[in-house]
Amino acid sequence: MPVTIGDITGAFEFANTGGDMGEFCAFVCKQTGKIYLQTDFPDTAELLDELPDDIHDEEKYVALPDKRELDLGKPLVLAFAGEYLPGDFDDVRYFFDKRGAYSKFKALLARRGAIDRWHAFEAKATEQALRDWCALNEIEIVG
Template structure:
């Protein structure tokens, strides 16, 4: 897909990011020269670091699709799991429920991460 890096400045709260996409397009923000200063900048975590990948899917399946839990677990034991999982959600009419579940979990994980890293959430 491409590489994405994002950092929060602990002093200003500004987010600096840089990404390259495989189709050749780029979305770049010039990163500060001192971006490697760990006292000043902290890298934003990805989904896996926040536990929002496979563990979240399995939590959802366990709670809302218990009869399909084994299938979901099997999907995520191999590559290409998300398209299969999304197809299962479509068959069960659970796409909207998944989006709500995922959004709430993402918000909570980010709030927890901010608290852990002493980043104040404003707004």
Template sequence: MPVSFADILDAFEFANTDSSLGDYHAVVCRQTGKIYTYAEGSDLEEFNDELPDDIEDEEKYIAIPDKKELGLGKPLALNFAREHLPNDFDEVRYIFSKRGAYRKFRTLLEKRHSVDLWYAFEAKAKEQALRDWCNLNEIAVVD
């Protein structure tokens, strides 16, 4: 059953939410294409879909990956710096060797007037990585 790519992207964003309210997850039913979202450790119903009893069946459901699984964390920032900020590559590599990297990276992007360029680069990479993931896992997507 085809799944809307926009729904996959929304589920990816949900599953990669950084929050103290719980661990966020999204899974796709391979048979129906329905996406289920839930937050472990959260009692807030707005975060939790009614989950099927067999949600743990890995043949039937597949978890939406996190950004690290798709190489969309540090490696992506380094690729961006290599391509768009070559004179700052060593600084970006250093930034990502410490805690609080994204805040410091954002500050550098602002100094270099490259925030919009970064967001476009990140969005393109995210879309390609998710489409590749869907293909690899035989999830048919429609635009």
């Protein structure tokens, strides 16, 4: 059963909400296309569907990846800076060698009037990476 790119993107964003803590996960059933969301937060967990008992059966279900697994972290920022902010590339690279990189990067984007361009670049790269990931995992995408 196919799944929409919008559903995959939404599940991917959910799974990448918690940072490094692993508090949010999303799984896709390869047979039905149904997406299952999981969180460790009790207040939110009761709002989600109950996970199937065999959710860790890799033949049936696949967990959505972390954005770093798809090179949507630092490599994407550096690609953007190289293309759209070449004069700031060294500064951006320096930002990402230390803590607080994204806040410094976003401040630079604001100063350069490039926030919308960054969001469009990031969205396009994310969609393509998720389409590639779905193809690799034999998940049929519609839309």
